[in-house]
Amino acid sequence: MHAYSSYDAIILGAGAAGLFCAAIAGQRGRRVLVIDHADAAGKKILISGGGRCNFTNIHTQADRYLSANPHFAKSALGRYSPQDFIDLVDAHGIAWHEKTLGQLFCDGSAKQIVAMLLDECDKGGVTIALGHAIRAVDHSDGRYRVTWGDRSAEAPALVIATGGPSIPKMGATGFAYDLARQFSLKVVEPRPALVPLTLGGDETLFRSLSGVATQVVARAGKTLFREAALFTHKGLSGPAILQVSSYWRHGEPVGIDFLPDAAPGWLTEAKRRQPRATVRSMLGALLPDRLASTLADRIGRDARLADTPDRVLADTERRLADWTFHPNGTEGYAKAEVTAGGISTDxxxxQTMEARKVPGLYVIGEAVDVTGWLGGYNFQWAWASAHAAGSAI
Structure with missing residues (x-):
């Protein structure tokens, strides 16, 4: 038999949510153990935001998250705001700046956020055990027992903060879902999110535009995002595409408005002003050359505007305002920034992120079926859900 070390809480996962939860519980006087199979804490934080960590978004609100229960995130997000986290970052003297759309980044490096979290854990006397896979998790008599490497520990509270399977090269796995099923928690089908889309069939010709980017409005269903789209050698990427990918389902089209600033009737207006121009020349003035040529080829409008009926020009406008792509898939978890779906909020x-039917079991961060938009929203969910659980343990 193992001799079990005893703690008030054991947190599985030394990522953003796990470390922050540990710091909060530790500073409330709880004896906390964090276990992670990785050899260093916060590995995914280090690669985030191009190495600068897009640590929150000042526009955070619940409608910027996907979940089977769209109201679930409101409580935690309402009780721990972006400003609360900014105050902590400021207290640690970490310089930051706002990029577009409310996204906050470190001026220096994501390493500063990891160092801050570890410092906060130190203040709470948190024990962090790295570099050994978890071998077993058991529960009886109101105690959770965890075995990793050749060690074991027990506690009345267990926090699942092991994230989702996105970015497997960083060591990400579906371990959280295995644990959820062990404790009879439902799992909403996980899928890659914030992920590039792939094109096949006759749309493969767009792959020849690899490297071309332009500002668009991208649409999946009724959800729209205005940001840059980027053509890749596999299909479509860029912020606008990553955003709609979370809402896209196999078999559905993605619509792109290539000219979001064009006024209705712009082509017929151009016909009056520049009758000798063509659709190709008009597009060439508004879009990157290779993209303009490809779209003009697909539309097949090489006649002068003067020789083209208004109804044909109106139809061309409509196509350019809602160009339909039919992605045949995504680039999968390897390229997904996060995982949509996960442990059901039901x-x-x-309020506390505790499992209703399994006292002492908590689930936080990306492991939960709450997925934010691109741009710091998923970090804010990590902080807010960790704060909810860390304050309750």
């Missing part, structure tokens, strides 16, 4: 308290 079985969790939105």
């Amino acid at each position: 079985g969790l308290s939105s």
